[in-house]
Amino acid sequence: MDAEGLLLSLELASGSGQGLGPDRRASLLTSLMLVKRDYRYDRVLFWGRILGLVSDYYIAQGVSEDQLAPRKTLYSLNCMEWSLLPPATEEMVAQTAVVKGRFMGDPSHEYEHTELQKVNEGEKVFEEEVVIQIKEETRLVSVIDQIDKTVAIIPRGALFKTPFGPTHVNRTFEGLSLSEAKKLSSYFHFREPVDLKNKTLLEKADLDPSLDFMDSLEHDIPKGSWSIQMERGNALVVLRSLLWPGLTFYHAPRTKNYGYIYVGTGEKNIDLPFML
Amino acid sequence: MEDLTSLKQEQENQEPGKAGPPWEGKTAASPQSPEPESSEPLEEELGPDIGPQPRSRPPWSPQSKVITSLGDPKEPGASSSPASLQEPSPTPSPLALSREDLVAALRSDRTASVTLEAGTLHSDPLEQSPDKRESTPHHTGQPEANTFQQSQQPKSHVCGSTDVSYSNSKQKELRFHTFQEEDSNSEHELDQLRPGASEAVPSVLDTAIQNAKAYLLKTSSKSGLNLYDHLSSMLTKILDERPENAVDIIENISQDVKMAHFSKKLDTLQNEKEMLPTYEIAEKQKALFLQGHLEGVDQELEDEIAENSLPNVMESAFYFEQAGIGLGTDETYRIFLALKQLTDTHPIQRCRFWGKILGLEKNYIVAEVEFREGEDEEEVEEEDVAEERDNGESEADEDEEDELPKSFYKAPQAIPKEESRTGANKYVYFVCNEPGTSWVKLPSVTPAQIVIARKIKKFFTGQLDAPIISYPPFPGNESNYLRAQIARISAGTHISPLGFYQFGEEEGEEEEEVEGGRDSFEENTDFEGIQVIDLVESLSNWVHHVQHILPQGRCNWFNPIQKNEEEEEEEDEEKEEEKGEEPEFIEPEVGPPLLTPISEDLEIQNIPPWTTRLSSNLVPQYAIAVLRSNRWPGAYAFSNGNVRSSAELERELSCQSSH
Numbered sequence: 001m002d003a004e005g006l007l008l009s010l011e012l013a014s015g016s017g018q019g020l021g022p023d024r025r026a027s028l029l030t031s032l033m034l035v036k037r038d039y040r041y042d043r044v045l046f047w048g049r050i051l052g053l054v055s056d057y058y059i060a061q062g063v064s065e066d067q068l069a070p071r072k073t074l075y076s077l078n079c080m081e082w083s084l085l086p087p088a089t090e091e092m093v094a095q096t097a098v099v100k101g102r103f104m105g106d107p108s109h110e111y112e113h114t115e116l117q118k119v120n121e122g123e124k125v126f127e128e129e130v131v132i133q134i135k136e137e138t139r140l141v142s143v144i145d146q147i148d149k150t151v152a153i154i155p156r157g158a159l160f161k162t163p164f165g166p167t168h169v170n171r172t173f174e175g176l177s178l179s180e181a182k183k184l185s186s187y188f189h190f191r192e193p194v195d196l197k198n199k200t201l202l203e204k205a206d207l208d209p210s211l212d213f214m215d216s217l218e219h220d221i222p223k224g225s226w227s228i229q230m231e232r233g234n235a236l237v238v239l240r241s242l243l244w245p246g247l248t249f250y251h252a253p254r255t256k257n258y259g260y261i262y263v264g265t266g267e268k269n270i271d272l273p274f275m276l
Numbered sequence: 277m278e279d280l281t282s283l284k285q286e287q288e289n290q291e292p293g294k295a296g297p298p299w300e301g302k303t304a305a306s307p308q309s310p311e312p313e314s315s316e317p318l319e320e321e322l323g324p325d326i327g328p329q330p331r332s333r334p335p336w337s338p339q340s341k342v343i344t345s346l347g348d349p350k351e352p353g354a355s356s357s358p359a360s361l362q363e364p365s366p367t368p369s370p371l372a373l374s375r376e377d378l379v380a381a382l383r384s385d386r387t388a389s390v391t392l393e394a395g396t397l398h399s400d401p402l403e404q405s406p407d408k409r410e411s412t413p414h415h416t417g418q419p420e421a422n423t424f425q426q427s428q429q430p431k432s433h434v435c436g437s438t439d440v441s442y443s444n445s446k447q448k449e450l451r452f453h454t455f456q457e458e459d460s461n462s463e464h465e466l467d468q469l470r471p472g473a474s475e476a477v478p479s480v481l482d483t484a485i486q487n488a489k490a491y492l493l494k495t496s497s498k499s500g501l502n503l504y505d506h507l508s509s510m511l512t513k514i515l516d517e518r519p520e521n522a523v524d525i526i527e528n529i530s531q532d533v534k535m536a537h538f539s540k541k542l543d544t545l546q547n548e549k550e551m552l553p554t555y556e557i558a559e560k561q562k563a564l565f566l567q568g569h570l571e572g573v574d575q576e577l578e579d580e581i582a583e584n585s586l587p588n589v590m591e592s593a594f595y596f597e598q599a600g601i602g603l604g605t606d607e608t609y610r611i612f613l614a615l616k617q618l619t620d621t622h623p624i625q626r627c628r629f630w631g632k633i634l635g636l637e638k639n640y641i642v643a644e645v646e647f648r649e650g651e652d653e654e655e656v657e658e659e660d661v662a663e664e665r666d667n668g669e670s671e672a673d674e675d676e677e678d679e680l681p682k683s684f685y686k687a688p689q690a691i692p693k694e695e696s697r698t699g700a701n702k703y704v705y706f707v708c709n710e711p712g713t714s715w716v717k718l719p720s721v722t723p724a725q726i727v728i729a730r731k732i733k734k735f736f737t738g739q740l741d742a743p744i745i746s747y748p749p750f751p752g753n754e755s756n757y758l759r760a761q762i763a764r765i766s767a768g769t770h771i772s773p774l775g776f777y778q779f780g781e782e783e784g785e786e787e788e789e790v791e792g793g794r795d796s797f798e799e800n801t802d803f804e805g806i807q808v809i810d811l812v813e814s815l816s817n818w819v820h821h822v823q824h825i826l827p828q829g830r831c832n833w834f835n836p837i838q839k840n841e842e843e844e845e846e847e848d849e850e851k852e853e854e855k856g857e858e859p860e861f862i863e864p865e866v867g868p869p870l871l872t873p874i875s876e877d878l879e880i881q882n883i884p885p886w887t888t889r890l891s892s893n894l895v896p897q898y899a900i901a902v903l904r905s906n907r908w909p910g911a912y913a914f915s916n917g918n919v920r921s922s923a924e925l926e927r928e929l930s931c932q933s934s935h
Contacts (some may be wrong), residue, residue: 014604015639017910022602023892053887053906056833083798102883102906171519227636234554240634242735264907275735 001259003032003044003060009259010159010249015231016248018263020049024058027079032060035082037076045167047073048246048262050140052105059144059262066166067159068192070146073144075107085137088145095132096139103266110135114126143266151241152190153217153249155258156180160210173256181253182239184226188214195219224276242276245269374894413841501537509533560712564613586619589629595914598891599902603632607711614711615643621715623648630705630762631910638738640707642762643715647704700726700763700823700831707737707758716740718759723829724751728762763825768820769911771874771903777821779871811901811915812888816874816902818913824868877907 001009006029010019020028020116031126036044041062050057058079061071074082099111104128110133180186195215199207217226225243230236234253241247246264251257271273344749361484492504510533514522522529589612603611611629619627622645630642639641700723706715720829732746740755750757811817823831877885890899900916 011604014602016634017601017603019600019602019604021598021891023598023894024600051887051904051909053883055889155570172525172529172532183342224636227634229637229639232554232557242636271733275733 001046001261003028003036003046005257006032006046008257009046009261012236012250012252012257013238013248013259015236016134016240016246017063018049018170018246024079024242028058031076031080031082031089035062037059039072039084042067042073045071045259046261047144048264050103050143050266051183051263051264052103054105056105057103057107057140065168067169067188068167071148073141075140077105077107085141085144088141092138093142093145096134096142099134099139103140104136107135107137109139110134111139140266146268147244147247147262147266149189149191150242151247152260153187153239154190155251156186156188156216157211158258159214161208170211175254175256176237176251177228177259178234178253181251182218182228182230184228185222187217187239187249189217190214222273222276225272243269243272398764499534499537501534506533520714557710557712560710561610564610564617564712587628591614592629595900595916596912598900599889599912599914601912610711611641613640614708614715618643618645618706618715630766633736633758633761635736635738638709640709640736640738640758641711643702643706644766645706646702681711700767700825702822703766705759705762707740716755718762721756721763722751722761725756725760726763726825726829727827729757729764765908765911767820767822767825767831769905769908769913770820771818771913772821773915774817774819774873777819777871788918806897808890808901808916809896812890815877815884815886815888816873818874818886819871820868820874821871823870824872 001013007025010025013019030094032044032046035041039062042065043063045061045062045063047059050059050131055077058076060074060076060082062074063069063071070087072087073085075085076082098113098115113132113134114129115132116127127131155173155176157173157176158170159167161167176186191214193214196213220226225241227240227242229238229240231238237251239249241249244264247260247262249258249260489504492507493502495502512529513533514529519525519529588599589608593602593605593608602608615627615629615735618624624645624650626646628644630644633640633642635639673752701720704720707718728748728750732744733749734744734746734757736754736758740753740758742754744752744757745752746748752760874886885905885907886906887906889902889904890896891902892899900914903913905911
């Protein structure tokens, strides 16, 4: 959620139950302003909170001029001092896929993972147990990256693409209408499109190239991994991801307010197909 | 001539971006001085100019006429006009053209400005031929580019050769005129030209302008709009609102103006369909707020204050908010009022806001309720019905056994559910979807349901009668599953500081222990409170105050063999063999007794079962201790030394392990 409208956004997203205490909120308001100034971001988003056993991580993201460019991620333990996280790489994601369980809350904590590796010694080939140390910071980076790639969403029309390349915030975005707000196809993944090329020509003909340049939620696998609810009558639409429980996206139809926040343990819900 | 042109140039340049009328005024002003001068040359050149047909219509039509004199007449199309441009390279024709253009421009309105420029351009060649030579070859060399440069409109068939510098300022004005070529117009102009005389030329431009305007006013067959109105309303909107960088969002503004035409009109008779649910909910919640306005207010006020069965939800919500848990102040207040409505309509001894469970389509708000003594007769009836059903089924089984090959399998005795007010059924739970909707009582939970609920993991849809399709099959629908999960969560996560509750000092304690432990407690009036720091540091300062649910599914052990002994008389002797295989004595299941400290809770995969935290590190003297369960994410308990509460805000249920 945008740091500018933080208070309102937190209020709108409060239906999920998890929010921020007043001290955290106050410190966020001030520290995010400073982050924006220091790092010269175009927008600062408060991404959410990952609950650890010892302490929680508060995550913020900075967006540059081009809205679709990779976002810089910062984390903090006390909502005041923010540290930049390294960008996620494929190896990181693969490496940390083996780590399961909760986050500790200490960025320097190391998970130990024993692996059987084949070691060649001369002519003999035998397996040896190798203990690999994985830092929690790496795991944090890869989890945030995965969540971003799979469940960070924005409504259709909020960003538009210019022929020159960069994506901009659409100043004339007045919000989705009520009928549109209830459909999954009105929401896009906030990432570079992956599936667009696979669409049929007929589908592509209906797309507006300046608005429909990202993947929509319609074809997410597994089907039904999003729960759409209208709260307060029809005044607020809330999408909750069932794949990453804790991600809440809210949008007030016919207004410009929208945003998403993740408050959760940072664990993927692998049992999703059984639970539906 | 030169002065004239320079004068006009200045005028043009001074007012580049204004709407129509200023142009007309401008051009009206300008004609005055040069009129007498140019009338003569006009008449001179009118003759040869009349002959050829104009290529493109409006302001440049005089030019095109001249140009086309050299080329093919009556040929519409921009392509031809550039070609024609190349032809009039000789100076005399541009000169003639220029003069004519001047005159024409004098008497026409805004469109004339362009011709004026064209005229001025061509007037230059005489005096500044080198400059013009440069510019005209430039123009002629790139006639198409020039044409397009002038107006930058693909459809404009301008063959004029306005100067680049002028074109920039003029293009803005020109852009609002989408001129299209029409043969009829050119013919019309031609006809008008035939009569000759000085009046024909300005009227050509007049008609050109009128034709242009008529074209703009043409209504679209699809939408009923016309371009003229659309452009004027768009411009009005822009000038009114003055957005930043309007040129970047001009297309969106245009779309918005179009959409505004189709806005729904407010119908006073019919309500908008889309907003209906909003209004319905608002109506229901309004009823919540107006509850108190009944007759006999005074007496009810006293009663309410005396009974005090309603918890102070707002106070607990305040403490939970310190920890970052909460539903938002106004939502919590509505839940508060809904609880009040519940206590008003049902005879309730004690009531508590248990929590909220998120579902796929709708959510559940759960209230934990304890009825007053003797108020739950409905439940007794349900039990009888259940027992009768069981008997009926067993009889049916026996009949089948006579006909079909005898199956020796006897289903294990269904473990009866616990009495209400005891064990897992100690409290009654009410749920509603949103504050304001009616409360629905959840049925009591049976041990079988708890046992199977431990094995499955399903999302809640939000509808109480939805079936639960799972393996092993769950006996019941969503309301039963919900009740079973609530029972498990309560048993696992309802905790209080050590000493807050104590066992009642009643007689007959020893007898009660036979059944598996004490099951009642009362508040400790002598409780002094534990330091918040202590609460955070050590888990042994917290105890469970809800009975643990045994693997059997009950809190109090039920020995299934007792009943089997009764039924043995009905059985055949053959069955005793199978019976013999079963152990005759089943070990009673034992669980941790009531008021066990939570430090005894089992770990889940090396993770401690509870996480403790101070609500604020900055102001520790006023902080509260917050406990978060790691087994049931979403279960929280807080204490600030004296006050304590616990609530659950579950997210579609995730049970880490069977409990």
